[in-house]
Amino acid sequence: MNLITKVPKGTKDIIGAESDKTVWLEALLRDTVRPFGYGEVRTPVFEHTELFERGVGDTTDVVTKEMYTFEDKGGRSITLRPEGTAGAVRAFLESGAYAGTLPVRMYYFANCYRYEKPQAGRWREFEQFGVEMFGSKEPYADAEVISIPYRIFEKLGLLESITLNINSIGCPECRQHYQKALYEYFSSHKDKLCETCLTRLDKNPMRIIDCKSPVCSEIAKGAPIMLDYLCDECREHFEKVKKLLTEMGISFEVDPTIVRGLDYYTKTVFEFVSNGIGAQGTVCGGGRYDGLCTQLGGVDMPALGFGMGIGRLLMVLGDYDFGIDNAPAVYIGSIGDEAKAKAMVICDALRASGVSAQCDIMARSVKAQMKYADKVGAKYSVILGEQECADNRAKIKNMSDKTEREISLSNFVNEFKEIYNG
Ligand SMILES: [Zn+2]
Numbered sequence: 001m002n003l004i005t006k007v008p009k010g011t012k013d014i015i016g017a018e019s020d021k022t023v024w025l026e027a028l029l030r031d032t033v034r035p036f037g038y039g040e041v042r043t044p045v046f047e048h049t050e051l052f053e054r055g056v057g058d059t060t061d062v063v064t065k066e067m068y069t070f071e072d073k074g075g076r077s078i079t080l081r082p083e084g085t086a087g088a089v090r091a092f093l094e095s096g097a098y099a100g101t102l103p104v105r106m107y108y109f110a111n112c113y114r115y116e117k118p119q120a121g122r123w124r125e126f127e128q129f130g131v132e133m134f135g136s137k138e139p140y141a142d143a144e145v146i147s148i149p150y151r152i153f154e155k156l157g158l159l160e161s162i163t164l165n166i167n168s169i170g171c172p173e174c175r176q177h178y179q180k181a182l183y184e185y186f187s188s189h190k191d192k193l194c195e196t197c198l199t200r201l202d203k204n205p206m207r208i209i210d211c212k213s214p215v216c217s218e219i220a221k222g223a224p225i226m227l228d229y230l231c232d233e234c235r236e237h238f239e240k241v242k243k244l245l246t247e248m249g250i251s252f253e254v255d256p257t258i259v260r261g262l263d264y265y266t267k268t269v270f271e272f273v274s275n276g277i278g279a280q281g282t283v284c285g286g287g288r289y290d291g292l293c294t295q296l297g298g299v300d301m302p303a304l305g306f307g308m309g310i311g312r313l314l315m316v317l318g319d320y321d322f323g324i325d326n327a328p329a330v331y332i333g334s335i336g337d338e339a340k341a342k343a344m345v346i347c348d349a350l351r352a353s354g355v356s357a358q359c360d361i362m363a364r365s366v367k368a369q370m371k372y373a374d375k376v377g378a379k380y381s382v383i384l385g386e387q388e389c390a391d392n393r394a395k396i397k398n399m400s401d402k403t404e405r406e407i408s409l410s411n412f413v414n415e416f417k418e419i420y421n422g
Pocket residue numbers: 170171172173174175230231232233234235
């Protein structure tokens with residue numbers, strides 16, 4: 001039989017150093033959102049297809065072209081989640097959390113699936129981190145949510161290369177006027193629009209602004225902008241968000257071309273764009289989606305959030321110094337059965353007290369053991385033989401400056417910690 005050695009197209013294994021970085025980054029993200037009062041929500045990888053059709057929007061590229069949808073053995077239409085928000089909102093509604101204390105703050109890590117053309121920074125399976133906040137229609141909530149990714153990028157030293165762009169896409173009332181203006185504008189270019197955009201023209205002309213076809217995006221450059229159509233309430237909301245961000249020391253630019261690829265957004269939308277990874281530069285996107293809960297058949301509940309791709313963020317971080325050190329603090333070599341057992345017992349005690357320690361489990365020669373200790377970057381090493389076991393003492397060597405000193409085997413953990421912590 002042939003050995004199966006290829007992952008499916010557009011997917012990848014995360015192993016070794018990349019896995020270490022991922023875990024490190026996840027911890028940083030958790031540590032950042034906890035002080036804001038966020039709690040984790042874990043939802044299923046698959047949901048009823050209808051959730052995404054209604055929650056993401058049935059005119060979006062994600063829903064029309066990119067979903068992994070299949071019929072399960074019970075005849076239900078099931079879809080692997082293409083993004084994290086719809087599931088989190090469903091869970092919020094299903095749990096009844098809306099009847100409790102507001103606001104409700106949730107964060108998630110979700111593996112998501114999209115059938116896309118694989119390219120730099122885009123995979124068919126990718127991990128998304130996001131937060132959702134429910135219950136506030138006030139601009140304070142917008143400013144707080146936007147401040148989260150800002151503080152994350154600040155911690156990572158990325159603010160020099162990442163820009164925050166914000167826009168308002170209004171409410172259903174003022175957007176109606178805008179959609180009409182867009183319809184008129186794009187209708188006059190009907191003969192040049194791509195086939196997908198022709199269907200969008202009647203259903204949702206705002207989607208045309210998102211089109212990746214060069215011809216359509218060239219036409220979109222001359223399209224009317226939403227900011228000119230905002231109603232008084234939406235305009236005031238947007239002004240307040242900008243004022244709050246300024247007061248919090250968060251720099252931003254207003255970008256009227258942001259409409260976000262998903263249908264559920266209202267009022268504030270934002271993107272953090274890196275100038276490091278070219279055309280695929282959006283590392284975080286989000287906004288307000290006051291109509292989503294009712295669109296899913298739930299209570300009327302204002303909400304907002306953002307999502308960011310972990311893989312893409314790692315790409316942006318590039319050769320960032322994560323300071324991850326997996327090297328054992330000490331390697332305990334051994335000669336003979338008695339010493340091998342002793343080495344295992346000491347290692348066991350060291351690890352129980354939080355010290356990373358390794359000993360020989362390959363029955364190697366002492367020379368090979370020391371070569372291994374060197375290779376894995378052990379900070380200290382000890383070799384136990386018959387004599388050391390009998391004396392209950394051994395010499396411990398600092399692997400970088402090669403200095404040696406004595407250590408007691410019966411009090412190894414305490415003495416080692418003293419040496420190690422200086
Ligand atoms: Zn409005």
